[in-house]
Amino acid sequence: SDGGACRIRSVTRVQVQHCSVDHCARGLRIQDCGSDATVSIVSGNRVTRCLESGIYCAALYYNGADGCINFKISSNNVNSCFNNGILLCGGHRISVVSNTIIGCANAGIQQWHGLDNVIVGNSIINCNQLQHNGVGALGDAHANLHIDGDSNIRAGGKYIALIHSNTICDCNQGRGAAVYGIRLGQANSNLSGYPNESKQCSIDGNHID
Numbered sequence: 001s002d003g004g005a006c007r008i009r010s011v012t013r014v015q016v017q018h019c020s021v022d023h024c025a026r027g028l029r030i031q032d033c034g035s036d037a038t039v040s041i042v043s044g045n046r047v048t049r050c051l052e053s054g055i056y057c058a059a060l061y062y063n064g065a066d067g068c069i070n071f072k073i074s075s076n077n078v079n080s081c082f083n084n085g086i087l088l089c090g091g092h093r094i095s096v097v098s099n100t101i102i103g104c105a106n107a108g109i110q111q112w113h114g115l116d117n118v119i120v121g122n123s124i125i126n127c128n129q130l131q132h133n134g135v136g137a138l139g140d141a142h143a144n145l146h147i148d149g150d151s152n153i154r155a156g157g158k159y160i161a162l163i164h165s166n167t168i169c170d171c172n173q174g175r176g177a178a179v180y181g182i183r184l185g186q187a188n189s190n191l192s193g194y195p196n197e198s199k200q201c202s203i204d205g206n207h208i209d
Contacts, residue, residue: 051134059090067091082134141174143183150193181208
């Protein structure tokens with residue numbers, strides 16, 4: 001369960017660039033890293049046919065109390081991963097910009113319990129294909145771009161997320177009750193656990209087929 005091409009934990013400054021990952025359990029897994037002082041970078045990588053998520057910013061407690069801080073995930077190509085293309089769990093101020101995510105089994109981009117994350121200019125194509133992930137468990141597959149989770153959100157933020165100018169095409173249903181391009185919450189979750197100052201989401205200029 002801990003396998004993968006790369007596992008980085010509790011590092012103040014991270015730079016992962018121009019790597020190729022093929023046929024692993026997870027792809028690039030980075031947990032509880034980064035700092036307010038310096039931007040960490042994950043860019044120009046190619047991740048193909050992993051059993052789980054291609055690029056994963058993880059949190060020890062799987063909620064908003066921890067996770068990666070001040071990251072830029074940009075210009076990566078994620079193809080045919082059997083969970084999410086890019087998965088954000090917890091964290092604060094993670095920018096997911098100009099990535100190409102094609103043919104993933106679950107949501108192309110999935111955010112859980114995030115704060116002030118920016119998801120801009122990504123191409124998500126033919127994702128959310130299956131209800132399960134590559135290890136046979138039910139997957140994060142409720143939409144092609146899904147924002148969910150409101151546990152232990154830290155104070156001092158302004159947005160749940162900014163979702164602008166993404167292209168989401170050839171959408172699939174996954175575990176959703178219908179086909180959703182972008183989805184906020186689920187039927188039993190309305191993101192009400194966010195503090196009042198950050199209980200808002202900006203969605204603009206997205207193309208959804």
